[in-house]
Amino acid sequence: MPESILDGTQLEQTIERLSQEVLQRVADPDALAVIGIRRRGVPLAQKLTAALRSARGAAGDWPPLGVLDITLYRDDLSLIADQPVVRQTEIDFDLEGKHVILVDDVLYTGRTVRSAIDALFALGRPARVELLVLVDRGHRELPIEAGYVGERIETQRGDRVHVLLPEFDDGQLGVQVVRGEAS
Numbered sequence: 001m002p003e004s005i006l007d008g009t010q011l012e013q014t015i016e017r018l019s020q021e022v023l024q025r026v027a028d029p030d031a032l033a034v035i036g037i038r039r040r041g042v043p044l045a046q047k048l049t050a051a052l053r054s055a056r057g058a059a060g061d062w063p064p065l066g067v068l069d070i071t072l073y074r075d076d077l078s079l080i081a082d083q084p085v086v087r088q089t090e091i092d093f094d095l096e097g098k099h100v101i102l103v104d105d106v107l108y109t110g111r112t113v114r115s116a117i118d119a120l121f122a123l124g125r126p127a128r129v130e131l132l133v134l135v136d137r138g139h140r141e142l143p144i145e146a147g148y149v150g151e152r153i154e155t156q157r158g159d160r161v162h163v164l165l166p167e168f169d170d171g172q173l174g175v176q177v178v179r180g181e182a183s
Contacts, residue, residue: 019052044104104131107131
């Protein structure tokens with residue numbers, strides 16, 4: 001039975017809170033860029049960008065928003081599929097000098113983030129990269145921590161954390177944990 005961690009309203013409020021934290025802590029908002037890690041980090045990055053624009057009263061393309069595909073940078077590429085699906089990275093701005101907020105849904109072992117950093121630096125050299133995640137569930141295998149965290153939850157390795165997003169036909173918005181599933 002899934003355990004609800006955040007419902008849709010709470011998830012939206014969490015994104016709003018995270019946008020305020022970003023605005024408070026980023027020294028030069030004009031250098032800010034938001035990049036979502038493909039798949040579920042992308043709609044969260046879009047929501048964050050909309051919240052940032054609203055809070056700052058900005059119109060247009062501030063902050064620039066990008067999409068990062070990490071498929072070819074994964075350390076388990078040979079384990080996930082014989083023919084992995086490589087999707088497009090969409091970053092149409094120069095990373096040089098940018099303060100990048102890298103967005104993902106769940107931080108677990110840290111391997112996805114390591115892959116994302118490798119992919120990001122293959123495209124350019126930002127001045128700074130910070131990680132924003134909706135959920136930090138612990139159990140790190142690499143020395144990676146998020147600077148911005150929506151919710152920290154205690155999990156066991158066999159638990160599954162599901163970030164539900166309408167963009168993926170989940171039928172709802174929220175975060176659930178299913179205890180004891182194989183991961």
